[in-house]
Amino acid sequence: MKLSSEVTERLAASGIRLTRQREEVLAVLLQKRDHPTAVEVFMRSKKHMPTISLATVYNCLEALVESRLVKQVNLDRAPTRYCANLLDHSHFFCEECGSVHDIEVPLQSPWNLPAGYLIKQAEVTFRGKCPACTSKNL
Amino acid sequence: MKLSSEVTERLAASGIRLTRQREEVLAVLLQKRDHPTAVEVFMRSKKHMPTISLATVYNCLEALVESRLVKQVNLDRAPTRYCANLLDHSHFFCEECGSVHDIEVPLQSPWNLPAGYLIKQAEVTFRGKCPACTSKNL
DNA sequence: AACGAGATCAAGAATAATTCTAAATTAGGG
DNA sequence: CCCTAATTTAGAATTATTCTTGATCTCGTT
CATH class of the missing domain: 3.30.1490 (Dna Ligase; domain 1)
Structure with missing residues (x-):
């Protein structure tokens, strides 16, 4: 996957490693911009990386949110959705x-x-x- | 408790009964406008109505939200908070x-x-x- | 005032999203 | 290549909320 400078910059800024799992999770979010839940990200990730665990998906999402590459979308009490749109919106x-x-x-x-x-x-x-x-x- | 016409109107509009428990829950929300969680409402309600149950507090809150007398406030994944401010805000x-x-x-x-x-x-x-x-x- | 139907309540069990735990694996710096 | 710290994994634990069931209450009718 080609990483935009934005991505590498934000990773560096938060001192976070881009592991294979985090890359996979980010790729899933970039691929289909439909605001999937953690479980949906998990299911999509498993297609390319069958060994990934749900806990890891949660960990990766948390890391990506912390490095400001991903946003959480909370609607009422529904499961949190995730969004890789970096533009203010x-x-x-x-x-x-x-x-x-x-x-x-x-x-x-x-x-x-x-x-x-x-x-x-x-x-x-x-x-x-x-x-x-x-x-x-x- | 004296009910404002707004309250009785909205109750009538949604066809909801104003039971003692609902009245108590609403009173708690009106008394201290600090956006308490369901558990906090439960604890405050118990002071005046020791037999009220948490499930009932949830039920009452749901009924009051449905009749538009109370608003839910969701912030991230934190427990839902409740708010009796009827004004748009x-x-x-x-x-x-x-x-x-x-x-x-x-x-x-x-x-x-x-x-x-x-x-x-x-x-x-x-x-x-x-x-x-x-x-x-x- | 008594009756019956339906709404509401209470207590605890069940659910489900998320977080935590502990052990195994991995990755980068010296 | 080794050491240390970060990360991953699997499953257990947590916790807000919902569901279930039986008891209780309310209101309109008689």
Whole structure:
């Protein structure tokens, strides 16, 4: 797998080794951008690396999240989903088909919070009907 | 407890009975607006109603959420927190002290999503340092 | 006030995502 | 090539939440 400079940079920055397993997990996330859960990543990884364990997938995902190569997407109490989109973006959850889409809208940047709040991160999640389901007119 | 018309209205709208347990759970949430978890609600409820069970607290919370009197606040994988603020608002999570504050900023309403997305709900969560922790200069 | 049907409650068992543990394996620096 | 620390693995453990079952309550009807 060819690694983008972004990837190697972020790995170096967090002092994390790129092991075969982590590479595999990252490749799975880059290959199909459908926000899979840990178990789904596990199943896909096993196809190329049959010996990988679920615990390792969790470990790798944690390492990748820590090195900012992967983002966690939490929707309610559902299993955490993972996302390898490095661009700043928000998520849209379709209540019809259950899919999660990245939305790359530049959000209003100066959030107008009361004085004293130091924002380190803002997260926006939408919920509704995705274009595919809207056109199906379910 | 005196019930606001808002409360009775929403209960009627969802066809839900206001039982003693639900009233107690709602009272707990209204009393201290610190976004307690189900277990915290359970412990506080037990003070006035020692026979209430955790399962019932979960049931009541679910019923109240369904009738739109209470909101769930999910932050990462942490236990769900509950919030009786009926006004439209977002949440601020302080990474320093772990508290969750309601932020009643009017958010930009016309989110500029790509065509075809039907938004039913938008959720904004901030993460950072709250005023108390900022002034402590930790 | 008594009755019956359906909703709700309580206690504990069950579930499921995730984390932990301990032993085996691997990888990079000297 | 060896040593040490990091990583992996498999399975056990954890924990928030849900489910199950039987008991209790509520409300409309008589």
